[in-house]
Amino acid sequence: MPRCRRPILGVAMLRLEAVNSGYGRAQVLRDLSLEVQAGEILCLLGRNGAGKTTTMQTIMGLLPLMSGRISLDGEDIGSLPAHEVPRRGIGYIPQGRRLFAGLTVAQNLEVGLMTRGSGREVLEEVLELFPRLRERMGQKAQTLSGGEQQMLATARALCLRPKALLLDEPTEGLQPSMIEAIRQVIVKLRADGVAILLVEQRVDAVLSVADRVAFIENGRNGEILSAEALRADHSIVDRYVGV
C-alpha cells in the first residue's frame, strides 16, 4: 500500500500562522499554527471543546481573525470577507452536515457548483463518486438518511473543485460501510493533490488514513507527528485525547 505521497515542491497549500480567534470576546484559538501540503491528509485531534470546529470556522472566515495569518496556495485569505474564502478553493464539510434544508439534493449541489462557477462536468464527476445521490436528486435534503446526508455534504463541497478540503467529523454516527466509502473518497482526493484537513474523534480511523496528526489542546498547538510514529507509540494519543 503506497503511503505518504509527498508533493513535489512541499509548499504548504493551506497555512495558519499564529492564529488567534474566537466568539465575540471569548477567545478560543491561541497562536495556533498549522500547515497542510497539497496531496496530504492532516488530522486534527483533540478533546471535545478543544477548538477543532472553531479552527475550521476561522479558516472559512466565519469567525473574525483577532490576529495571525491564514493563506491558501500562497494567497492571504485571512482578510477576505467570508463569502470570498470558498471562492479561492476551500471546500467545507461542517460538523453535523448543515445541508440547506428545504432545498433538494440537486439544489444543494447547485449551490456548490455556483460557488466557483463549476460546470456540469464537475457535477458528473461528483455523482460518479456518490451514485446513491443520483437517484435522489429531487428529494429534499432533510429527508435523506444520515449516511446520504453526509454524502451530500461531501458532494456539495467537492462541487467547487477545492484545492483544500476541511472535513469536520465526517464519520460521526455512520455505519462501517459508509465510513469506508467516505474514507475511499478522501484517499482519492489526496491522490488528486487536494490538501485535506480532517477532524476525527475515532483515533483508529484516523491512523489508517492520515499522513500527519496535529494535536490541539485548549486552542493551542500540541505536538505534530507523522501517523507512522503514532501507530508505533500509542501513548501520546491517550495523553491528548485521553479516555
Added chain:
Amino acid sequence: MLATLEGSVTAAVLALTAVGLSLVFGVMRVVNIAHGEFFMLGAVIAYVLTRAISGHPAVGFAVALVVAPVLVGVLAVVADMTILKRLDYDPERTIVATIGLLYIIQQLTLMSYGPDARPVEAPFNTRLALPWFEWGENGLAMYWPWGLSTTSYKLAVIGAAVVLLCGIWAMMARTRIGLVMRATQADRDMAQAFGIPVEKVYAMVFGIGAGLAAMAAVLIVPIQQAHYLMGADPLLLSFIVVIIGGLGSLPGTVVAAILIGLSDGIISVFFSPTLAKILATLLVGLVLVFRPQGLFGTRGV
C-alpha cells in the same frame, strides 16, 4: 357575493404586503415593524407622482406603479445597510431599530406631506354591474336593483396581485436568485461557506419586501386614499396573516391572506369591521396555542 369581491380586493393587497413581511422574516429573521410605513410611503409617493404628472390619470398611475416600489425599495436597502447591518441582524435589536424607523418615516411624512388623507384617481374605473347568476358576463346594461356592482379597477387589482404573487413564487422556486435566498434562509453561515454574499442578499430581500408593500399600497390607494397613519392596519393584518400562515412560509402566507381578507370583507359587510378584527385576533390566539408553527409552517424556525 359583493362582500366576497370586496374581500378579494382586501385579500389581494394583504397577500402582497404580508408576503413582503414574510420574506424578510423568513430569510433575514428580522421582524420589520416599519413594514407598514413602507406601505404608507408607497401610497404617498403614488399621490405625489400622479399629482405631478399631467395628462390622463392612467399615465401618472402607471409611472407610480413602477417608481414608488423602486424608490421605497431603495430606501429600504439604504436602511438595511446603514442600520440593520450594523446591528448584525440581531433579532431583538432590529425590532427596536425598525420601531425607530417607523416613527422617523411617519413623522417625516407628516412634516412634508401633511396630516390630510388625499385621494388618487384610479386609472380606469368603469362601473360594472354584476349579474346575479351569470358570472363572467359583466355588461353595463345589466344593473340589479340592490346595487350589486363593482368596478373594473377592483378586478384589475385582484388580477395584478395574482400575477405579482405568481411572479414572486417563480422567482423563489425557479431562479438562481431565489435559490440563493433560500440557501441563505436555511443556513446563513453555510451560505457564506459556499460563496453567497449574504449581506447583499439581505439588502436585496429587505428592498424587495418593502417594494412589495409599496406596490400593494399603490394598488389600493385609488380605493382608500393616502394618509400618513395608513400603515398601521396593513402592519397588524400582515402580522396576523404571517403568524397564521406560518412564519416564513410563502404559500401559507398567501392562503392566510385570502382567509383573513375574505372573512374580513364578508364579516365587515354583514356585521361590523370591529367584529372582523376581533375574530382575526382570536384566530391568531388559537393558532398560537394549537399550532405554533402556523398552518403551513415547519417546525424549528
